[in-house]
Amino acid sequence: MSLNDFIKQLDDLVESASKRFEDAINQTDHQVLEETRVEFLGAKSGKLKEAQKGLGKVAKEDKPIAGKRFNEVKTRLEELFQAATDVITGGSKKGNAEAIDVTLPGLRPRLGHIHPITQTIDELKDIMGRLGFTAVEGPEIEDDWHNFEALNIPLEHPARDPLDNFYLNLAAASHGGGNQLLRSQTSTVQIRVMENNEPPIRIVSLGRVYRPDEIDATHYAMFHQIEGLLVDTNVTMADLKYVLRLFASSYLGGDVEIRFRPSFFPFTEPSVEVDMRWQDTWLEFGGAGMVDPNVLKAVGYDPEKVTGFAFGLGVERLCMRRHGINDIRYLYDSNTKFLAQF
Amino acid sequence: MLVSWEWLKQYLDLKISEAEVCDRLTLAGLNFDGASTVANDRCLDLEVTSNRPDWLGHIGIAREIGVLFDLDLKVPAADISATSTGGACPKIVQIEDEDFCPRYIARSVTGVTIGPSPAWLANRLETVGITVINNVVDVTNFVLMEIGQPLHAFDLDKISGDTITVRQATTGEKFTAIDHRDYELHSDDYVIADRRGAIALAGVMGGKSTEVSEMTHSLLIEAADFAALPVRTTSRRLKLKSDSSYRFERGVDPEMIDWASRRCCELIVETAGGEICEGRVFAGAAAPARKPVTLRFSQLMRVLGIDVPPAEVHRILEKLGNPVQKQTNDSITVVPASWRRDIYREIDLVEEVARIYGYDQIPERAGVLLSASHQSDLDRVRNKVRTAMLGMGFDETLTRSIVSDVWAKAFQGWSLSEPLSTSMPMVKGEDRLRISLLPSLLGARRNNEKFSYTQIDLYEIAKVYLPKSKALPDERYMVGITSGHGFYEMKGVVESLVAMLNPQAKLESIPYTDPMFEEGQGAHLTLRGTTLGYLGVVSQSKCKAFGLQKAASVAELDLGALMKLAVLVPQHQDFSTQPTMNRDLNLIVDEEVSWSQLQSIGYDAGGKLVESVTFQEIFRDPKKDGPGKKRVLFTITLQAYDRTLTGEEADATIANILVECEKQTGAKLLA
Numbered sequence A: 001m002s003l004n005d006f007i008k009q010l011d012d013l014v015e016s017a018s019k020r021f022e023d024a025i026n027q028t029d030h031q032v033l034e035e036t037r038v039e040f041l042g043a044k045s046g047k048l049k050e051a052q053k054g055l056g057k058v059a060k061e062d063k064p065i066a067g068k069r070f071n072e073v074k075t076r077l078e079e080l081f082q083a084a085t086d087v088i089t090g091g092s093k094k095g096n097a098e099a100i101d102v103t104l105p106g107l108r109p110r111l112g113h114i115h116p117i118t119q120t121i122d123e124l125k126d127i128m129g130r131l132g133f134t135a136v137e138g139p140e141i142e143d144d145w146h147n148f149e150a151l152n153i154p155l156e157h158p159a160r161d162p163l164d165n166f167y168l169n170l171a172a173a174s175h176g177g178g179n180q181l182l183r184s185q186t187s188t189v190q191i192r193v194m195e196n197n198e199p200p201i202r203i204v205s206l207g208r209v210y211r212p213d214e215i216d217a218t219h220y221a222m223f224h225q226i227e228g229l230l231v232d233t234n235v236t237m238a239d240l241k242y243v244l245r246l247f248a249s250s251y252l253g254g255d256v257e258i259r260f261r262p263s264f265f266p267f268t269e270p271s272v273e274v275d276m277r278w279q280d281t282w283l284e285f286g287g288a289g290m291v292d293p294n295v296l297k298a299v300g301y302d303p304e305k306v307t308g309f310a311f312g313l314g315v316e317r318l319c320m321r322r323h324g325i326n327d328i329r330y331l332y333d334s335n336t337k338f339l340a341q342f
Numbered sequence B: 001m002l003v004s005w006e007w008l009k010q011y012l013d014l015k016i017s018e019a020e021v022c023d024r025l026t027l028a029g030l031n032f033d034g035a036s037t038v039a040n041d042r043c044l045d046l047e048v049t050s051n052r053p054d055w056l057g058h059i060g061i062a063r064e065i066g067v068l069f070d071l072d073l074k075v076p077a078a079d080i081s082a083t084s085t086g087g088a089c090p091k092i093v094q095i096e097d098e099d100f101c102p103r104y105i106a107r108s109v110t111g112v113t114i115g116p117s118p119a120w121l122a123n124r125l126e127t128v129g130i131t132v133i134n135n136v137v138d139v140t141n142f143v144l145m146e147i148g149q150p151l152h153a154f155d156l157d158k159i160s161g162d163t164i165t166v167r168q169a170t171t172g173e174k175f176t177a178i179d180h181r182d183y184e185l186h187s188d189d190y191v192i193a194d195r196r197g198a199i200a201l202a203g204v205m206g207g208k209s210t211e212v213s214e215m216t217h218s219l220l221i222e223a224a225d226f227a228a229l230p231v232r233t234t235s236r237r238l239k240l241k242s243d244s245s246y247r248f249e250r251g252v253d254p255e256m257i258d259w260a261s262r263r264c265c266e267l268i269v270e271t272a273g274g275e276i277c278e279g280r281v282f283a284g285a286a287a288p289a290r291k292p293v294t295l296r297f298s299q300l301m302r303v304l305g306i307d308v309p310p311a312e313v314h315r316i317l318e319k320l321g322n323p324v325q326k327q328t329n330d331s332i333t334v335v336p337a338s339w340r341r342d343i344y345r346e347i348d349l350v351e352e353v354a355r356i357y358g359y360d361q362i363p364e365r366a367g368v369l370l371s372a373s374h375q376s377d378l379d380r381v382r383n384k385v386r387t388a389m390l391g392m393g394f395d396e397t398l399t400r401s402i403v404s405d406v407w408a409k410a411f412q413g414w415s416l417s418e419p420l421s422t423s424m425p426m427v428k429g430e431d432r433l434r435i436s437l438l439p440s441l442l443g444a445r446r447n448n449e450k451f452s453y454t455q456i457d458l459y460e461i462a463k464v465y466l467p468k469s470k471a472l473p474d475e476r477y478m479v480g481i482t483s484g485h486g487f488y489e490m491k492g493v494v495e496s497l498v499a500m501l502n503p504q505a506k507l508e509s510i511p512y513t514d515p516m517f518e519e520g521q522g523a524h525l526t527l528r529g530t531t532l533g534y535l536g537v538v539s540q541s542k543c544k545a546f547g548l549q550k551a552a553s554v555a556e557l558d559l560g561a562l563m564k565l566a567v568l569v570p571q572h573q574d575f576s577t578q579p580t581m582n583r584d585l586n587l588i589v590d591e592e593v594s595w596s597q598l599q600s601i602g603y604d605a606g607g608k609l610v611e612s613v614t615f616q617e618i619f620r621d622p623k624k625d626g627p628g629k630k631r632v633l634f635t636i637t638l639q640a641y642d643r644t645l646t647g648e649e650a651d652a653t654i655a656n657i658l659v660e661c662e663k664q665t666g667a668k669l670l671a
Helices: A003-027 A030-041 A047-055 A060-089 A116-130 A187-196 A237-252 A293-298 A315-323 A328-332 B018-027 B058-069 B119-127 B135-147 B228-237 B243-250 B257-272 B298-304 B310-319 B346-357 B377-391 B438-450 B487-501 B540-545 B559-565 B595-609 B647-665
Strands: A134-136 A141-143 A180-182 A201-210 A222-232 A257-265 A268-278 A281-291 A307-314 B002-004 B031-038 B041-047 B092-095 B103-110 B151-155 B163-168 B174-176 B182-184 B190-193 B198-201 B218-225 B281-284 B293-296 B324-327 B331-334 B402-404 B430-433 B458-466 B474-483 B507-511 B517-527 B530-538 B553-558 B581-590 B610-619 B629-638
Touching (some): A003 A047, A047 A060, A116 A201, A116 A222, A116 A315, A187 A222, A187 A293, A222 A237, A237 A307, A257 A281, A281 A293, B018 B041, B058 B310, B135 B257, B151 B198, B190 B228, B218 B257, B293 B346, B377 B458, B438 B474, B438 B553, B487 B530, B530 B559
Antiparallel strands (some): B103 B281, B293 B331, B324 B331, B458 B474, B517 B530, B530 B553, B581 B629
């Protein structure tokens, strides 16, 4: 056998061996690996052993080169086997350095969580922002004028009952005599914005509101509202329907149908409850309506010149429905196991 | 409002399915809440809004169905002339306050036999869940549920004297109601009184002393109009709600009171026998004339976005009981129905038309033009704060704004004023508007410790309410933070937060003593001399007060101050691309020397070549350095804008710094 033939044979051996070991790696199969080891490195009838026989057949003067080459190939095959073993068994057996167990958990930086109510508000604000509504806020403690009078809620209206509101205990003289209370709705902000700006107005007001209520799984005496208000010339209920449908579609995705049911709110006329048809059921979305002319007058607008619509939603209800939260108290209990889910 | 299906048929030729009726009612404003079968009848639960007291009786609901399905409404005439046999009502009625009771009608029926109600009457009441008592009481309840007018039957023989008076109660006046409970009255309450005292709590409940019993022979039937607000005040104060108070709180039809009185007497004679006295007593004044209201047809398009044919507008308004006075090409004028106090303006008519014509007729119209909106700076800053806290591993929480008195005063860094209190607690014992978020956050820690949770890193962005005299309180957004780590970790959190909003901001802190903080471990944080907030390790005593097992640290930052420093649109600053050179200094200084002193000297004495002066560590070796000394190791990073610094330049700068440190603080370089 010529030296060239012998070397060619060894090269072929390396090539086929590396292919077979690779197969074993790809299949991460111990069985295949063992078979491959026996096939190439087997002591009795392995292909390397077979090739060694060729060594005796090369010319004497070529033997040193052939022998060196053979040893290289033997080392190479052993390396291939070791590498394949390492990959498949998942560990380096080299040295005494501490082994990395790649199955151990990583060292995770702790990430915090944003409260689901905040996330809901952010999303609603974001949607309304895309529809051209700018988010505004106002004080949580209000006077009778902003919380009731300007909103067309007369003194005898049940909403003004002292037992239905958190009034502040103030010595009247030192506080200008006006009643102060924790706002019972975010519509107060609408009044403040309209008092200080001329139409067109396009805002969404939001924040905490307060109503005395026995706290249980579905009630809390503190909750969040988000309200939209648009006042301009030529604003109609058809526009309200359109904006609400866009809003609902953006929030729920897909085809959402909007339905109005008559209702009663002092600050809107006509007043409606809004239902959304989603996944074949009607869901109550919130209240809406055309801004009552008395409200427009209260802020100095001329109801013969401008019209407007307003709508309001309870944030908790949307948030709870969306995330499948079944007890409103979780939202305010600060349980980190709860908070970390969002 | 529970409604009997069979009962409705008394007023309408109703051949439409229950489902169809309920659907249409829902879309007309009477939301259908469910139904149940009671004996041979169906009971519908319809939700009535507070502006529609006319729907608190079957006739009102039948009228609505009549409009929706174009059916004619049949209201019984209640003509009692045939059954009246003589005599006048033997009592005189005096109204002391006509604002409270604008009108009162008394009739009497004599010779009645009290007994069980006939089946038809009992069935009606049972369907709508009203307890059957006796033929007279049942009739008053029947008429109440028929027309929404509360009625009361007194045992005429038990009323003492010739006069009954509608008057304010005297404070402390005692009253025993037909529920057999005793109530102590207040001057805000109104009563119907005879010579001896209160015989009914006006509009709320009758009294035991004149209650109709099996022995009753003669009746006085009261039908009146009482003002909503006082009835509600009394009913709520005494926690005494009745079908009667419920209706007076919403208002009764002033023109149907007499009808209700006649109807009641008529049915009493029918079910209990007896004779109606021909006369009646009417006190007060007739209902004021109703003012006509005009609807311009153009307003329908302007408000609803649709046109409604004038003939249909006419039909709807008239069928709803508002007689049309005049109609032109442009408008229609109607007289609002007596039972509709909510109709007095043009816009009210627009709503009526829309409601009956159908909101489903209103299309979606894209008449709203595109408009720019912008995110407020407050939102931008809050979002940045949340992002930073999220990255630092803090969970956002929301806690109640109203806390207990003890909590309210647990930290008074922001205000020494007495915290504001609310007229009633939000939960038991909590009626103070908080002036700091920290107590709530410590409460949150305790809640979590209860579950043996260990990682309790929380923050909240919410308002505190700082009292101000003669004005609305100062509401300020705060960022409250708590964790179980030590002072420097908490300070690091605050520093990172500040740096995220403004990398150039220089946070300064001075020691701050407060019962909230462990002695020597509290700090008052400022930015350019204005308060940013407070920070510290919670003292043992406060941990105990809040029931905390483990150490806690807290910080509270004024979001307004953060907003002032926030750089929302960072501007590129030209920076040096030359290599930097670090020199470590290890100085022995007196314990009193603060890091901020050394740092300032580093910057001031080093001049513009100093890129940063960075703290490394503090080490104490009293044996070598003596007592009251500490070693401060820090690194000075030097860099020139336009060239690589030479070793000589660096040495000279460091030497300057050392000289100044020694001069100003007595620092010695560790050999």
